[in-house]
Amino acid sequence: MNRLLKLQVSLLEVIDQQEGKVFERDETLDWERLHMASSARCAWLLALERGVDPELAACAASVHDFGRILTGKQKEHAEAGYESVKVFLKETQLFTEEEIDIISMAVKRHSLKTETGTPIEEIVKDADVIDCYQYGYPFDRPEKKERYEEWRHRYGISAARR
């Protein structure tokens, strides 16, 4: 078992613990479970393409919506997850301090889709957008569509057929 699987198992436990805690959620806990694993897979592949550590990228993508998992709220969920994801990552005992900083910064900044951050941050943003689109989520902000189109053009992928 590698760190990605251990992290995701721990995260699934956290998600299970949220059952019934928040009255109304902007996304279902089932979505959080699926999107966590599926965006991690996208991140792994993007990281391989870009010469970035795929395990770290996939781990960062796995926890990127930690704030929304805890609060149930989409609004400002990236910032909301910053402190709590640091504690969670530390508790897993899977990561160095430096890795925790890299992952938690990617969590904090993943909603800033128009800005360019660290390679891990950029992979998390792209994986997030690609994964949501895969599941048929509409682009609710133009910068998400732009990011998706940019990724598509970069790899010479013809217009999506949906």
Ligand SMILES: [Fe+2]
């Ligand atoms: Fe997301």
